[in-house]
Amino acid sequence: MNSPLKENAMPRTAAATRGAGPTSPSTASMFVRHPLFRPLAALVLLLLVDLLLVPGFFHLEIKDGHLYGSLIDIANRAAPLVLAALGMTLVIATRGIDISVGAVVAISGTVAAMLIGGASAANTPMALALCAAMGAALLCGAWNGLLAAGLGLQPIVATLILMVAGRGLAQLFTDGQILTVYYTPFFFLGSGYLFGLPFSLYIVGAVFLATALLMRKTALGLFIQAVGINPVAARLAGLKTAVLIFFVYVFCSACAGLAGLMVSANIKSADANNAGLLLELDAILAVTLGGTSLAGGKFSLAGSVIGALIIQTLTYTIYSLGLPPEVNMVVKSVVVFLVCLSQSAEFKNMWRALRAKTQGGAA
Amino acid sequence: MASPYFTSLVTVVLLAVLLAAGGVAYPGFLSLQVLFNLLIDNAFLLVIAVGMSFVILSGGIDLSVGSVLALTTMISAWLLQSWHLPPLLVIAIALALGAGFGAAMGAMIHYFKLQPFIVTLAGMFLARGLCYLISINSITIDDPLYVAMSQTQLPVLGGFISPGALIALLTLAAAVYVAHCTPFGRAIYAVGGSEQSALMMGLRVGRTKVLIYAFSGFCAALAGVLFSFYMLSGYGLHAQGTELDAIAAVVIGGTLLSGGYGYVAGSLSGVLVLGTIQTLIAFDGTLSSWWTRIVIGGLLFVFCVVQRLMALGAGRKT
Amino acid sequence: MAILSSAPAPVPVLELRGISKAFPGVQALSGVALNLYPGEVHTLMGQNGAGKSTLIKVLTGVYTPDQGQILLEGRAIQPSSTLDAQNLGISTVYQEVNLCPNLSVAENIFIGRYPRKRGGIDWAGMQRQATELLERMQIRIDVSLPLARYPLAIQQMVAISRALLVSAKVLILDEPTSSLDEKEVELLFNVLRGLREQGMAILFVTHFLDQTYAISDRITVMRNGEREGEYACSELSRLELVNKMVGAQAAVAPALAAAPAQAPAPSASSKLTTFLRAVGLGRKGALSPMDIELRQGELLGLAGLLGSGRTEAARLLFGADKADSGSIAIDGKECNFASPRDAIAAGIGFCSEDRKHEGAVLELSVRENLILALQARTGILRAIPLRRQQQLAEEYVKALGIKTASIETPIGTLSGGNQQKVLLARWMATEPKMLILDEPTRGIDVRAKQEIMDYVTALCRKGMAILFISSELPEVLRVSDRIVVMRDRKAGGQYPRGALDENSVLQVIASGDVHE
Amino acid sequence: AKPLVIGFSQVGAESEWRTANTVSIKDAAKKDGITLKFADAQQKQENQVKAIRSFIAQRVDVIAFSPVVESGWDTVLREAKAAKIPVILTDRAVNVSDPSLFATFIGSDFVEEGRRAGRWLLERAKKTPDTVINIVELQGTVGSAPALDRKKGFEEVIAGNPKLKVIRSQTGDFTRAKGKEVMEAFLKAEGKKINVLYAHNDDMAIGAIQAIEEAGMKPGKDIVVISIDGVKGAFEAMIAGKLNVTVECSPLLGPQLMQLARDVVANKPVPKRVVTQEGVFPAEVAAKEFPNRKY
Ligand SMILES: Nc1ncnc2c1ncn2[C@@H]1O[C@H](COP(=O)(O)OP(=O)(O)OP(=O)(O)O)[C@@H](O)[C@H]1O
Numbered sequence A: 001m002n003s004p005l006k007e008n009a010m011p012r013t014a015a016a017t018r019g020a021g022p023t024s025p026s027t028a029s030m031f032v033r034h035p036l037f038r039p040l041a042a043l044v045l046l047l048l049v050d051l052l053l054v055p056g057f058f059h060l061e062i063k064d065g066h067l068y069g070s071l072i073d074i075a076n077r078a079a080p081l082v083l084a085a086l087g088m089t090l091v092i093a094t095r096g097i098d099i100s101v102g103a104v105v106a107i108s109g110t111v112a113a114m115l116i117g118g119a120s121a122a123n124t125p126m127a128l129a130l131c132a133a134m135g136a137a138l139l140c141g142a143w144n145g146l147l148a149a150g151l152g153l154q155p156i157v158a159t160l161i162l163m164v165a166g167r168g169l170a171q172l173f174t175d176g177q178i179l180t181v182y183y184t185p186f187f188f189l190g191s192g193y194l195f196g197l198p199f200s201l202y203i204v205g206a207v208f209l210a211t212a213l214l215m216r217k218t219a220l221g222l223f224i225q226a227v228g229i230n231p232v233a234a235r236l237a238g239l240k241t242a243v244l245i246f247f248v249y250v251f252c253s254a255c256a257g258l259a260g261l262m263v264s265a266n267i268k269s270a271d272a273n274n275a276g277l278l279l280e281l282d283a284i285l286a287v288t289l290g291g292t293s294l295a296g297g298k299f300s301l302a303g304s305v306i307g308a309l310i311i312q313t314l315t316y317t318i319y320s321l322g323l324p325p326e327v328n329m330v331v332k333s334v335v336v337f338l339v340c341l342s343q344s345a346e347f348k349n350m351w352r353a354l355r356a357k358t359q360g361g362a363a
Numbered sequence B: 001m002a003s004p005y006f007t008s009l010v011t012v013v014l015l016a017v018l019l020a021a022g023g024v025a026y027p028g029f030l031s032l033q034v035l036f037n038l039l040i041d042n043a044f045l046l047v048i049a050v051g052m053s054f055v056i057l058s059g060g061i062d063l064s065v066g067s068v069l070a071l072t073t074m075i076s077a078w079l080l081q082s083w084h085l086p087p088l089l090v091i092a093i094a095l096a097l098g099a100g101f102g103a104a105m106g107a108m109i110h111y112f113k114l115q116p117f118i119v120t121l122a123g124m125f126l127a128r129g130l131c132y133l134i135s136i137n138s139i140t141i142d143d144p145l146y147v148a149m150s151q152t153q154l155p156v157l158g159g160f161i162s163p164g165a166l167i168a169l170l171t172l173a174a175a176v177y178v179a180h181c182t183p184f185g186r187a188i189y190a191v192g193g194s195e196q197s198a199l200m201m202g203l204r205v206g207r208t209k210v211l212i213y214a215f216s217g218f219c220a221a222l223a224g225v226l227f228s229f230y231m232l233s234g235y236g237l238h239a240q241g242t243e244l245d246a247i248a249a250v251v252i253g254g255t256l257l258s259g260g261y262g263y264v265a266g267s268l269s270g271v272l273v274l275g276t277i278q279t280l281i282a283f284d285g286t287l288s289s290w291w292t293r294i295v296i297g298g299l300l301f302v303f304c305v306v307q308r309l310m311a312l313g314a315g316r317k318t
Numbered sequence C: 001m002a003i004l005s006s007a008p009a010p011v012p013v014l015e016l017r018g019i020s021k022a023f024p025g026v027q028a029l030s031g032v033a034l035n036l037y038p039g040e041v042h043t044l045m046g047q048n049g050a051g052k053s054t055l056i057k058v059l060t061g062v063y064t065p066d067q068g069q070i071l072l073e074g075r076a077i078q079p080s081s082t083l084d085a086q087n088l089g090i091s092t093v094y095q096e097v098n099l100c101p102n103l104s105v106a107e108n109i110f111i112g113r114y115p116r117k118r119g120g121i122d123w124a125g126m127q128r129q130a131t132e133l134l135e136r137m138q139i140r141i142d143v144s145l146p147l148a149r150y151p152l153a154i155q156q157m158v159a160i161s162r163a164l165l166v167s168a169k170v171l172i173l174d175e176p177t178s179s180l181d182e183k184e185v186e187l188l189f190n191v192l193r194g195l196r197e198q199g200m201a202i203l204f205v206t207h208f209l210d211q212t213y214a215i216s217d218r219i220t221v222m223r224n225g226e227r228e229g230e231y232a233c234s235e236l237s238r239l240e241l242v243n244k245m246v247g248a249q250a251a252v253a254p255a256l257a258a259a260p261a262q263a264p265a266p267s268a269s270s271k272l273t274t275f276l277r278a279v280g281l282g283r284k285g286a287l288s289p290m291d292i293e294l295r296q297g298e299l300l301g302l303a304g305l306l307g308s309g310r311t312e313a314a315r316l317l318f319g320a321d322k323a324d325s326g327s328i329a330i331d332g333k334e335c336n337f338a339s340p341r342d343a344i345a346a347g348i349g350f351c352s353e354d355r356k357h358e359g360a361v362l363e364l365s366v367r368e369n370l371i372l373a374l375q376a377r378t379g380i381l382r383a384i385p386l387r388r389q390q391q392l393a394e395e396y397v398k399a400l401g402i403k404t405a406s407i408e409t410p411i412g413t414l415s416g417g418n419q420q421k422v423l424l425a426r427w428m429a430t431e432p433k434m435l436i437l438d439e440p441t442r443g444i445d446v447r448a449k450q451e452i453m454d455y456v457t458a459l460c461r462k463g464m465a466i467l468f469i470s471s472e473l474p475e476v477l478r479v480s481d482r483i484v485v486m487r488d489r490k491a492g493g494q495y496p497r498g499a500l501d502e503n504s505v506l507q508v509i510a511s512g513d514v515h516e
Numbered sequence D: 001a002k003p004l005v006i007g008f009s010q011v012g013a014e015s016e017w018r019t020a021n022t023v024s025i026k027d028a029a030k031k032d033g034i035t036l037k038f039a040d041a042q043q044k045q046e047n048q049v050k051a052i053r054s055f056i057a058q059r060v061d062v063i064a065f066s067p068v069v070e071s072g073w074d075t076v077l078r079e080a081k082a083a084k085i086p087v088i089l090t091d092r093a094v095n096v097s098d099p100s101l102f103a104t105f106i107g108s109d110f111v112e113e114g115r116r117a118g119r120w121l122l123e124r125a126k127k128t129p130d131t132v133i134n135i136v137e138l139q140g141t142v143g144s145a146p147a148l149d150r151k152k153g154f155e156e157v158i159a160g161n162p163k164l165k166v167i168r169s170q171t172g173d174f175t176r177a178k179g180k181e182v183m184e185a186f187l188k189a190e191g192k193k194i195n196v197l198y199a200h201n202d203d204m205a206i207g208a209i210q211a212i213e214e215a216g217m218k219p220g221k222d223i224v225v226i227s228i229d230g231v232k233g234a235f236e237a238m239i240a241g242k243l244n245v246t247v248e249c250s251p252l253l254g255p256q257l258m259q260l261a262r263d264v265v266a267n268k269p270v271p272k273r274v275v276t277q278e279g280v281f282p283a284e285v286a287a288k289e290f291p292n293r294k295y
């Protein structure tokens, strides 16, 4: 496909450098200029609000031999979102988008719950059930990848198909029922603790590290960026663009599948209709909040993790503040707007100019 | 390169095939009124898709449309029922608010260099949230004009269509004219082709982008007005997920999501394809809820793949 | 420093004073002054990265200068956007083609100033006018097709036509000729001369000395972001000009400035081993079946006019497009390329003519761009160690004289010529057995051009097979061991070195063979 | 005779309750030899309108549907009336200007369900007349009819006892995951102060029960849990002593619906409102009742 390339490099750099003279890079300014600074600052600010307004927010105690407190809750609940966001990051880096994430969450959770069954002993050995669930997720990814990379369908329609049909499949497996699981080892995945910390954190940490290493230690990161920025040039340089894009969708679905296991293990049941509902939107939001552009190219895995944490902290803050549910959405949108604005160099310049003007007027 | 022209053409051909298949399988499917019902029932979606196609042609995306629609129904109902304002004034206010909401998002996108996806996603939350601030209940509209608009049947060829469907078609016609015959329309294509180049060629990129989102907001509000004619109520839960339907319709209609290529008129065929799939399933009447989802997904799949393969083949021949 | 004996007009239309502009890590311009008078063609010269394009962008509102003043007809102006500059009467063609690939050719010329008819756009009138405009430059194409369908050279002409459309006071052309062949250049110059007669002030950037002397009245030389001086064209010899561009420290070989001469004796090409042989290679609508043979240690030149099918031939050889007839054999073994990967695996490299769309990955750094092809060949899993990457990048930056703040700078911020060098280095780094160079010297300054061609010839002598495409006939004639002349997307005759001179090539192009 | 054709537009399959409802209707139709045209609206009102229009186009004998929303049905019901097709509402009522637009409405009363939950709590509160009882509430989807009505009915009743206080109320979207997540936050914010949890459906209650257990408290004892619907999972929880009471909201409308449809077509008089038989099941009767549960 000979689609036109987006020339976004120029305006971005031009914008970033407009009016900025040569500056001596001190450590402080380098820190402030770091692309992760702004998302991190937003997260810290949110936590600060919690510190001031929610008594006991940072209170941690040991209960039943593990840490217990709001922060742990946030990390625990954010885990599936972080996973989904990690997968989504790579898809977005190749200029794609995957809106079937929520459906894959439902499918993998359902498959696992179905195989383990509703008895206190597992029908199928748990390892096998988990593998089958991940296998289903990988199949979903392969399907998406085939449509997007093989057939060249536009990513949003390619994944729309699974988004619509996937949940239906999951419901078909369960006959529309919520499957409750009573097999305790399965719960460990979603609400178990290891060395006092939620087990899900270890999973997320492992996936993050593995992905980051894969990007660093192999050429995958470079290739994904190249494909995202200029697919034509990438192909001419000898990259297997189709294979890369295929891989990225498989990876994203694998992450979603893992997230699905976590979600269903956490609520000890598989809810095909509601598990991971709208998770794709939150994942995309997390990726963008973390500073990765939806136009593809440069990406930041750490940024996406921070983005996911911002979203979950925000949700949790709304609950903790005791706001009436009618205002949830308004608060959420206002915070997203503010975080976005804080990330905009243009906004900062404008604000600075305005302040200079008012001060100049006063003087 | 598979040209969007072929893709659009292929969509129309496949739509005809889909309808013919329905006619063969289900008695009564190919009656005129069923076809008109497609228009009546999807009028609001068509209007939203028209606005969305402008946004997508310019290389952007607008996720807020469904919520803006809901907000419009809510504000209209509230102004009519609680404030007893005259209906025409209410409609004017609603349209102005929609356009203003879109313009504000467009301005944020352009002037602060924010990503359309994230800005309009926040806009989506905001509009939906504002609905609940007005009321979490649904508000019934009993204004005579609205009721008349809702129940009037304009006879056409032995069947009838609703005023809403007519308005939607007029909107489409106007939008096609704007897209293809006005400098603003062409600037949209230019921005979608290459924003950087458009800027270097001296086009008013900023103004264009703000106007595009304002237009999309306007269309969403207009769809909201049509929706309140259709449902005679304002409700915060109206039209959930409509943004995805609209995007799907636009893309199925042959417009490239990366911007610059496609036709506004394609949104009509896209909307009709989605509507036909739903009608087919309703006529079948034997599918359980999950099979409905699976079959919709399956039909979408078959449609998109055939469309893609045919477009590829056609592109190769030229 | 500047010696101005004859000022062409009393008041300059456009005057720049002390313009400075810095980018992170680079002082792109420092205190640059420039005077542009009505009715003159003023050439801006300087090495790659000297700051020419930046100066033009400051002048036309793309960048805001850190310091300095711009005066238009004596009044200070501060253009804040290109639109602003256009409204002020400054019309510009930028170095990288800035048009919309999805719009038709006609629209690209007229967008923003459509002819109107009854409230709408006068499509028919617009297409007619566009066709006429292009015909003035002897380009006959279907203006209703999207721009992306046409090769770069046509796009360049479209961009120029667009700039010519407005009745501006000042016309700025940043390397408009880099992808044009001689015929096109001559046509363009005729148009420019006409405009000069009408009193328009033209600012022109080029790396071609011949062109400079053919058209310009005065020359401003830039070096390292500073103005070296402003000279009347008649009073500056080629040698002086080159020396001023490169700087006094490097007393340059007069060869650089000299008109192209015949280079070293041809090797006995018949004894060389064949690396690649293509038989009946063709693609419907793009290239009629042709035979071509590349030998190790031999430089094969492809000559021809624009649109003669050279790029098509190169893309087929590289597997970038799929051939629908013919076969390719490498080292005698049949192999058909399904994608560039296969060609690369067979030891072929391809430097595309369209660096913005097919070469550079703009947001990635110089280092990453440079190692991309090598890494692709090594494979995903075996990442080249960072140290090795840096070493490679440093090496090539030095070897090719790439002007960049560091190897970690995004390639998009490099000057056009330097981007081109990085892309060349990308292929050199893969140490290919055969290299296809499609307009590799496009937008490269005289000195670098010489260096690059020397480098390429040296590689060739060491046993690499090279396919060289250039619209600069003299260059092709000078470096090629063998020349294939193409016309109408067909391969014409094949000629050994020395069998052709410029006139006879043109003759071949015109009639298909040399007539004694 | 030609078999009766009923067009039924279902809301969706968003919960177990809804699935049971669908199954009941389908089974009843099959048993009675009635042809059922079933259309799923995926929780969207506009899809229901589309489905009803297509039923009219297919000239079915009776149209039945569970409206997603109460308002907005005038136009399409008028079209049905013009086509002389009687309409039966199930499960939720509609708000129309002309009551002759539908023949009858069969279904539960959400407000009443809320009241029943409230009354159960009032009774229980009588045992400890002096202590203040702090209630947290998990609402259904914001703006949805069951959420609004169950909240309203509950509030109406507990207003009678000033010692009963709702200290937190947040939406759990009718899902287990959200119910758990929100309850976690409640527990951190209010801790031991919470005495009662009132959940608008069983799923949220089941999620919340897990959160309570993970916080080291005993659901059903430290915190009294009240919920609505009466699905199987709730009975299991009650048997395990983790849930105190569930107010039934029966989805098994199928047989009654078929009977009504036949009557309507035969022009027999039918009551305008048919309320389904529903009970309140405290934990004490759970074990006995459990084998009878169909959903
Ligand atoms: N947007 C930018 N960000 C950072 N550096 C830049 C940017 N644009 C240009 N530069 C730097 O400014 C210097 C001057 O570049 P410029 O493009 O003006 O050179 P030029 O004279 O036009 O060269 P060429 O002949 O190769 O086109 C170069 O070192 C380049 O890397």
Ligand SMILES: Nc1ncnc2c1ncn2[C@@H]1O[C@H](COP(=O)(O)OP(=O)(O)OP(=O)(O)O)[C@@H](O)[C@H]1O
Binding pocket: C138, C139, C140, C141, C149, C150, C151, C152, C153, C154, C304, C305, C306, C307, C308, C309, C310, C311, C312, C313, C353, C471
């Ligand atoms: N002067 C011209 N008039 C009409 N069409 C032209 C002209 N020059 C080039 N073309 C177009 O050029 C295309 C072939 O370009 P191709 O890239 O194969 O040639 P090329 O020899 O590599 O030229 P270039 O040096 O411009 O890349 C054809 O589609 C043809 O329509």
Ligand SMILES: [Mg+2]
Binding pocket: C052, C053, C054, C095, C174, C415, C416, C417
């Ligand atoms: Mg330049």
Ligand SMILES: [Mg+2]
Binding pocket: C151, C310, C311, C312, C353, C438
């Ligand atoms: Mg070429």
